[in-house]
Amino acid sequence: MMMVRKSKGLGERHQKILDFIASYQREHKHPPSIREIGIHCGISSTSVVNYYLDQLEKNGHLERDRKISRGMRLTGNTPLGDMFRVPVLGVIQAGEPIPIPSSDFNTFTAEDSIEVAMSLMPTKEKGKDLFALKVQGESMIDAMINDGDIVILKPAQDAHNGEMVAVWLSDRNETTLKYYFKEKDGYRLQPANPTMKPIMLKKTEALEIKGKVVMVIRKVDRYN
Amino acid sequence: MMMVRKSKGLGERHQKILDFIASYQREHKHPPSIREIGIHCGISSTSVVNYYLDQLEKNGHLERDRKISRGMRLTGNTPLGDMFRVPVLGVIQAGEPIPIPSSDFNTFTAEDSIEVAMSLMPTKEKGKDLFALKVQGESMIDAMINDGDIVILKPAQDAHNGEMVAVWLSDRNETTLKYYFKEKDGYRLQPANPTMKPIMLKKTEALEIKGKVVMVIRKVDRYN
DNA sequence: ATAATACTCGAACGCCTGTTCTGTGTCAAG
DNA sequence: CTTGACACAGAACAGGCGTTCGAGTATTAT
Numbered sequence: 313m314m315m316v317r318k319s320k321g322l323g324e325r326h327q328k329i330l331d332f333i334a335s336y337q338r339e340h341k342h343p344p345s346i347r348e349i350g351i352h353c354g355i356s357s358t359s360v361v362n363y364y365l366d367q368l369e370k371n372g373h374l375e376r377d378r379k380i381s382r383g384m385r386l387t388g389n390t391p392l393g394d395m396f397r398v399p400v401l402g403v404i405q406a407g408e409p410i411p412i413p414s415s416d417f418n419t420f421t422a423e424d425s426i427e428v429a430m431s432l433m434p435t436k437e438k439g440k441d442l443f444a445l446k447v448q449g450e451s452m453i454d455a456m457i458n459d460g461d462i463v464i465l466k467p468a469q470d471a472h473n474g475e476m477v478a479v480w481l482s483d484r485n486e487t488t489l490k491y492y493f494k495e496k497d498g499y500r501l502q503p504a505n506p507t508m509k510p511i512m513l514k515k516t517e518a519l520e521i522k523g524k525v526v527m528v529i530r531k532v533d534r535y536n
Numbered sequence: 537m538m539m540v541r542k543s544k545g546l547g548e549r550h551q552k553i554l555d556f557i558a559s560y561q562r563e564h565k566h567p568p569s570i571r572e573i574g575i576h577c578g579i580s581s582t583s584v585v586n587y588y589l590d591q592l593e594k595n596g597h598l599e600r601d602r603k604i605s606r607g608m609r610l611t612g613n614t615p616l617g618d619m620f621r622v623p624v625l626g627v628i629q630a631g632e633p634i635p636i637p638s639s640d641f642n643t644f645t646a647e648d649s650i651e652v653a654m655s656l657m658p659t660k661e662k663g664k665d666l667f668a669l670k671v672q673g674e675s676m677i678d679a680m681i682n683d684g685d686i687v688i689l690k691p692a693q694d695a696h697n698g699e700m701v702a703v704w705l706s707d708r709n710e711t712t713l714k715y716y717f718k719e720k721d722g723y724r725l726q727p728a729n730p731t732m733k734p735i736m737l738k739k740t741e742a743l744e745i746k747g748k749v750v751m752v753i754r755k756v757d758r759y760n
Numbered sequence: 761a762t763a764a765t766a767c768t769c770g771a772a773c774g775c776c777t778g779t780t781c782t783g784t785g786t787c788a789a790g
Numbered sequence: 791c792t793t794g795a796c797a798c799a800g801a802a803c804a805g806g807c808g809t810t811c812g813a814g815t816a817t818t819a820t
Contacts, residue, residue, distance in 0.1 A: 325797095340601065341609035342567050345777060357799045362779070364797095377564065381605035381777055381806065385565035395619060395653050427653035429619050434757030453729055456680045456754075476756050505677055505729075530680075530752040532700050533658030569807060581769045586809070605776065605807055 322371070328353050329364055330373060333386060338394070343382040394430040398464055400444045406451030410478055410487055410522040412443070412467060426462060426529075434526060442466055442526060445478075454503035455489040461530045463489070465523035476504070476525040482518045489525060546595075552577050553588055554597060557610060562618070567606040618654040622688055624668045630675030634702055634711055634746040636667070636691060650686060650753075658750060666690055666750060669702075678727035679713040685754045687713065689747030700728070700749040706742045713749060 322330075332352050336344040344352075350361045365384065368374040377383030402411035426444055447461045455476070457463060463478070471477045471492045478489050479501065490501035490511065499519055501511040513519055546554075556576050560568040568576075574585045589608065592598040601607030626635035650668055671685045679700070681687060687702070695701045695716045702713050703725065714725035714735065723743055725735040737743055 337565075340607075341561075342601075342606050343565070345605070346779095347777070355798080357801095358778075359780075359800080360798050377566075379778065379806080381569070382566050383564075383778090394651075427618075427655045429651035429653055431651050432753065432755065434755045450730070453680070453731075456677070456682050458680050458728060504682060506674070507677075525756045527756060528752075528754040529656065530754075531656065531658045532749045532751060570809095571807070579768085581771095582808075583770085583810080584768055587767080603775075603808065607808090 322373075325353065325355075326364060326368060326371075326373075329361070330368065330386065333374075333384065337386070343384050345382055395427045396430055396433060396442075397425050397427055398442050398444045400424040400426060400446060400462070402445060403448040404445040404452075404463065404478065404487060404489075405448040406487055408487060410480055411445065412522055428464070428527070428529075432527070443523070451487075452489050454505050454508040456504040457489060457528055458530060461528055463525055464527040464529070466526050467522070468524045469521055471521055471524055478522045478525065480520040480522055481513070482520065484517075492521070546597075549577065549579075550588060550592060550595075550597075553585070554592065554610065557598075557608065561610070567608050569606055619651045620654055620657060620666075621649050621651055622666050622668045624648040624650060624670060624686070626669060627672040628669040628676075628687065628702065628711060628713075629672040630711055632711060634704055635669065636746055652688070652751070652753075656751070667747070675711075676713050678729050678732040680728040681713060681752055682754060685752055687749055688751040688753070690750050691746070692748045693745055695745055695748055702746045702749065704744040704746055705737075706744065708741075716745070 329349055332349060333344060336348070336352075346358050346361045346365070349365075350356065350358055353361075355361050355364075365374065365376065369376050372387060375385050375387055404410055442464055444462055444464045447457055447459060447463060450459050452458070452461075465478055468477070473493045475492050476489060477492045478487070479492070480487050488501065488511070490503060493500040493502060498515045498517070499513040501513065503510065553573055556573060557568060560572070560576075570582050570585045570589070573589075574580065574582055577585075579585050579588075589598060589600065593600050596611060599609050599611055628634055666688055668686055668688045671681055671683060671687060674683050676682070676685075689702055692701070697717045699716050700713060701716045702711070703716070704711050712725065712735070714727060717724040717726060722739045722741070723737040725737065727734065
């Protein structure tokens with residue numbers, strides 16, 4: 313009954329156009345013209361570009377200011393400017409396992425997410441597969457992280473000494489954020505607050521590193 | 537010798553054009569045309585707009601892609617996209633007074649500053665006269681703020697109970713970040729970490745509120 | 761006063777750009 | 791096979807838009 317040409321919603325060309333607009337805008341700070349889109353996407357006719365642009369507008373991926381040159385803008389979670397979008401996968405709390413990114417967490421799930429300015433991002437892990445978690449409860453206080461804070465993590469299964477990691481201690485059924493140190497007899501999980509004592513783990517105890525902490529953001533609007 | 541028409545660097549019209557471009561871009565996600573600038577800035581001729589645009593380009597406030605419609609972009613500290621630029625006025629540490637914004641801190645001082653996504657901003661204090669300070673030393677640990685953290689503040693001389701404020705205790709020659717509570721016999725400055733004891737102040741002791749904490753950002757790249 | 765400089769206007773030129781129309785080839789349903 | 795929706799190309803049109811030029815008006819220096 314229903315005919316499917318290439319894929320259901322977005323064809324390869326739709327995606328290519330969308331990507332080009334985003335990269336062009338990022339570089340030039342203004343959208344491309346129809347003809348420029350055509351050239352860079354291998355479309356020889358302006359009418360075809362217009363054809364796709366109309367579809368993208370119908371699907372809600374794009375907004376157009378008709379009659380205005382370069383009058384288009386990407387909608388939805390395509391951050392313009394120099395910022396990064398990080399999906400908030402869930403909450404992190406002491407007694408619960410850590411949600412980690414699934415394979416297809418980059419899909420069009422317009423789930424909850426936050427935007428972070430590129431210029432704030434440490435090192436060059438600019439927006440690989442970063443993800444964010446909202447801290448629930450006050451169990452991370454010894455990591456100097458409060459209830460309601462947002463932690464941005466980079467997925468990882470292991471870590472170097474001195475890195476702050478999110479770990480799941482299955483033996484203790486506990487999630488925690490600590491500085492990671494491997495020692496001869498096991499592991500040491502050091503709180504950020506030097507006045508607090510580290511957790512010492514024997515090699516036999518399970519320790520699952522879920523990610524490295526890249527950034528912590530605390531919005532202080534808990535007053536009224 | 538030197539002739540000064542209106543002001544030295546930027547005339548009123550230059551500023552008006554700059555502001556219009558910024559607001560137009562923020563709303564439409566693409567730059568305005570020369571004619572649009574003319575209309576909204578009270579300039580009847582496109583050549584005059586072009587005239588000012590050339591000057592702005594020469595002064596480095598603008599970049600132009602000649603021959604390309606709407607081919608202009610603001611340079612310097614004019615964040616595109618939906619983000620906010622907050623100037624970093626200095627450091628905050630226990631033994632030093634708190635730098636606060638001067639009257640003309642919005643001028644073209646291309647000093648150090650950070651960008652924060654609009655969507656991260658609490659409440660509607662979107663970028664009034666916010667400013668940021670870099671925390672130096674570990675004296676703010678009881679506010680769950682670590683060495684190297686960036687705190688974003690809103691200027692204030694007083695506060696409501698329960699708000700986190702940056703205060704300067706001149707009697708003790710001390711700067712600190714605490715939750716503020718006014719009590720019958722004085723003030724109570726409560727650390728964020730509930731396991732730590734508050735500072736009790738008599739009414740006679742000087743307490744200068746310098747700002748309210750709006751946000752805390754911690755970049756965790758202290759590993760290599 | 762005179763000249764120089766800064767600023768403003770209006771109009772015209774021509775490329776840039778979005779729009780529209782006609783035509784072609786493909787593929788699946790009837 | 792025929793039909794029709796779909797994907798695409800090319801050309802032509804009209805208006806958008808940056809550019810340029812000639813000219814007029816202030817303001818300032820000499």
